[in-house]
Amino acid sequence: MDDSKVVGGKVKKPGKRGRKPAKIDLKAKLERSRQSARECRARKKLRYQYLEELVSSRERAICALREELEMYKQWCMAMDQGKIPSEIKALLTGEEQGKAQQNSTKLAKAGKTEANSSSPW
Numbered sequence: 001m002d003d004s005k006v007v008g009g010k011v012k013k014p015g016k017r018g019r020k021p022a023k024i025d026l027k028a029k030l031e032r033s034r035q036s037a038r039e040c041r042a043r044k045k046l047r048y049q050y051l052e053e054l055v056s057s058r059e060r061a062i063c064a065l066r067e068e069l070e071m072y073k074q075w076c077m078a079m080d081q082g083k084i085p086s087e088i089k090a091l092l093t094g095e096e097q098g099k100a101q102q103n104s105t106k107l108a109k110a111g112k113t114e115a116n117s118s119s120p121w
Contacts, residue, residue, distance in 0.1 A: 075085050 071087075075088060078085050079088075
């Protein structure tokens with residue numbers, strides 16, 4: 001018997017369905033595939049470089065934070081022993097000097113604005 005099927009009054013022959021592939025030169029198809037693979041490898045390489053740089057920058061930040069934490073631990077131990085580290089003294093005097101400078105500049109600006117507002121011109 002024939003492999004044909006009768007569906008809705010029409011005879012259908014078995015075989016491939018859909019579009020028939022165009023006659024593409026196999027060498028051109030192979031070259032496109034190779035080019036695509038090269039581009040994929042290049043993108044992968046760039047992605048890994050980016051991730052490695054990101055990891056190294058985060059590792060440097062972690063090391064810096066660990067050093068800062070160790071410094072604070074040492075300061076706390078010194079303060080527990082009743083000693084005030086020179087760095088803390090410098091920070092405190094620097095903040096006091098900064099506040100004094102800010103206050104003096106505010107007063108100077110206030111004096112200038114009062115002088116300008118009281119002038120008749």
